[in-house]
Amino acid sequence: MKCSFCGYEISKGKGLLFVKANGTIYSFCSSKCKKNLLKLRRKPRKIKWTSEYRKEKTIKKKASKSSKTTNK
Numbered sequence: 815m816k817c818s819f820c821g822y823e824i825s826k827g828k829g830l831l832f833v834k835a836n837g838t839i840y841s842f843c844s845s846k847c848k849k850n851l852l853k854l855r856r857k858p859r860k861i862k863w864t865s866e867y868r869k870e871k872t873i874k875k876k877a878s879k880s881s882k883t884t885n886k
């Protein structure tokens with residue numbers, strides 16, 4: 815299972831499950847992630863320590879690289 819906020823794998827027996835009133839299920843690796851998503855309403859994309867942020871960064875890097883190589 816992966817954390818709904820940071821996107822990292824949660825080992826069995828760890829983390830916490832949160833069910834919203836509308837039935838949406840969130841799984842968090844820590845209360846830190848829970849706070850960030852539910853209380854602070856932060857977006858994982860904008861938080862440096864999430865895998866979502868890293869993904870976007872690497873994608874952007876790759877995109878800029880490929881555009882350079884194709885510019886002949």
Ligand SMILES: [Zn+2]
Pocket residue numbers: 817818819820821822842843844847
């Ligand atoms: Zn997390």
